[in-house]
Amino acid sequence: MSQEQREEAADIVVPGDLLDDSGRLKPGFNTYKEGANIFALRLGVRQMRGDQVSVLALSGRYDPQRNDLIIGTILEAGPSIWIIDIRAPSPVTMHVNDVPWKVDFGETTKYMAPGDTVLLKVAFVDEIKKIQLTMKDRACRKLSGGLVFEVAPSKVPRIIGRGGGMTNVIKTATNTRMFVGQNGVIWIDGEPQDVALAMAAVRKVESEAHTSGLTDKVKQFLQEHRRSGMEQLKRASLEKEWSSWG
Amino acid sequence: MKPPPGLKLIDENGRRMDGRRPDELRKITMKAGVLKRADGSCYLEWGNNKVIAGVYGPREVHPRHDQDATQAIVRCRYSMSPFSVDDRKRPGPDRRSQEISKLLGEALSPVVLRQMFPRTAIDVFCEILEAEAGTRCAALTAASVALADAGIPMKGMVASVAAGKIDNTVVLDLRKEEDNFGDTDLPVAIIPKTGEIVLLQMDGHFTDDEFDVAMQYSIDACHQIHGMQKQALREKYLDAAVEKRMSEPAESEVML
Numbered sequence: 001m002s003q004e005q006r007e008e009a010a011d012i013v014v015p016g017d018l019l020d021d022s023g024r025l026k027p028g029f030n031t032y033k034e035g036a037n038i039f040a041l042r043l044g045v046r047q048m049r050g051d052q053v054s055v056l057a058l059s060g061r062y063d064p065q066r067n068d069l070i071i072g073t074i075l076e077a078g079p080s081i082w083i084i085d086i087r088a089p090s091p092v093t094m095h096v097n098d099v100p101w102k103v104d105f106g107e108t109t110k111y112m113a114p115g116d117t118v119l120l121k122v123a124f125v126d127e128i129k130k131i132q133l134t135m136k137d138r139a140c141r142k143l144s145g146g147l148v149f150e151v152a153p154s155k156v157p158r159i160i161g162r163g164g165g166m167t168n169v170i171k172t173a174t175n176t177r178m179f180v181g182q183n184g185v186i187w188i189d190g191e192p193q194d195v196a197l198a199m200a201a202v203r204k205v206e207s208e209a210h211t212s213g214l215t216d217k218v219k220q221f222l223q224e225h226r227r228s229g230m231e232q233l234k235r236a237s238l239e240k241e242w243s244s245w246g
Numbered sequence: 247m248k249p250p251p252g253l254k255l256i257d258e259n260g261r262r263m264d265g266r267r268p269d270e271l272r273k274i275t276m277k278a279g280v281l282k283r284a285d286g287s288c289y290l291e292w293g294n295n296k297v298i299a300g301v302y303g304p305r306e307v308h309p310r311h312d313q314d315a316t317q318a319i320v321r322c323r324y325s326m327s328p329f330s331v332d333d334r335k336r337p338g339p340d341r342r343s344q345e346i347s348k349l350l351g352e353a354l355s356p357v358v359l360r361q362m363f364p365r366t367a368i369d370v371f372c373e374i375l376e377a378e379a380g381t382r383c384a385a386l387t388a389a390s391v392a393l394a395d396a397g398i399p400m401k402g403m404v405a406s407v408a409a410g411k412i413d414n415t416v417v418l419d420l421r422k423e424e425d426n427f428g429d430t431d432l433p434v435a436i437i438p439k440t441g442e443i444v445l446l447q448m449d450g451h452f453t454d455d456e457f458d459v460a461m462q463y464s465i466d467a468c469h470q471i472h473g474m475q476k477q478a479l480r481e482k483y484l485d486a487a488v489e490k491r492m493s494e495p496a497e498s499e500v501m502l
Contacts, residue, residue, distance in 0.1 A: 014394055016401060016437075063362075
């Protein structure tokens with residue numbers, strides 16, 4: 001390991017690593033406090049923001065939080081509920097009262113049927129992780145058309161970028177409509193070759209999430225592939241995607 | 247069991263069959279994140295032991311009656327491959343595997359923040375590809391790395407090693423012949439951060455003093471192994487440290 005690598009490794013923390021023993025800092029994300037000491041709770045990168053020390057997690061499943069905008073798939077429809085897969089540990093039930101339409105008893109499938117993809121909001125998560133979903137939000141809707149695929153939830157902040165910067169770059173360059181759910185589910189709609197290019201760009205962000213200057217790299221990547229080899233890229237990325245579905 | 251004639255487990259200079267001192271570990275290498283499909287994984291080589299551990303979860307509990315409404319359950323499966331030993335091991339769970347599975351799950355439970363994931367299961371699978379004494383300790387060490395690699399919130403990690411007695415000498419980390427023909431075997435697992443003991447078994451006899459020495463050897467070695475565990479995880483994510491310098495995190499980063 002080189003000297004530079006050694007310095008970088010110092011920022012990566014594993015569960016139980018001491019983050020601060022001065023007693024002056026506050027515990028942030030993925031940390032816990034014992035006495036005056038703050039320790040890492042998860043594997044990640046140590047971060048300081050003001051007087052708060054936190055850990056940016058590098059892996060892990062989706063842990064629903066209140067107000068998260070997510071993409072879910074309808075698994076089942078009952079007379080007055082839908083059961084939705086949101087990539088949380090268990091599927092979640094959504095009641096007809098939580099949608100913006102007036103749904104009569106037994107008519108749930110007229111609005112959303114099993115297999116449909118929907119954009120939802122996490123309304124509430126209680127202490128035993130019971131989740132309440134809602135579609136009563138301006139952003140929420142049923143998604144028709146487009147392509148849905150998944151990325152690691154821990155990479156979502158990087159794909160969205162600061163203030164949605166990265167997503168905007170991809171959307172503008174590829175002329176697609178795109179939504180990145182906090183649960184790692186991404187929906188992209190547009191011309192097939194544009195969708196393929198946008199998907200390849202997202203995969204690039206996911207695989208290089210730890211590198212610097214990523215927005216510029218993605219801009220360059222999109223420019224290069226806009227000009228040539230789009231068909232090739234489309235085929236290659238779709239084939240890769242299909243093979244990963246096993 | 248008596249050693250076959252001519253087999254000397256420890257020589258007059260206090261060196262063991264493989265030249266190790268009594269308090270010396272075998273060579274250990276580990277690599278985190280070796281399985282693409284699992285949420286977290288680790289491959290570990292410890293002497294001639296080869297172990298792979300995979301972690302899934304937190305995920306839905308099946309059968310449902312096993313779920314706990316207040317916290318996650320940590321389930322572990324220890325399994326020896328048919329080709330892991332000299333004579334073919336009949337595949338599938340047997341009495342020994344079930345016992346080890348149970349104790350590995352119980353050793354890992356105290357470090358996992360289970361209350362963060364009520365009604366879920368965290369599944370740990372440990373596959374012994376090649377066995378040469380000390381597989382439960384190797385499996386537990388690998389499982390702990392795999393759990394951290396899976397992003398499971400933990401108070402610390404678990405490190406494990408066995409001590410024992412051969413020819414009236416307390417030694418650390420028994421190899422196959424020492425395990426088979428030695429007098430005592432003492433697998434130990436601790437949480438190095440707190441010093442808590444999460445696994446302690448003993449097969450054979452120790453005097454009080456011998457036990458103290460064995461425990462001291464084990465605890466020192468566990469701290470050494472913990473350093474290797476941290477290194478294995480860091481090496482996987484080495485590049486990620488660059489991210490910190492690159493930019494602030496996105497606003498959407500969620501809080502625990």
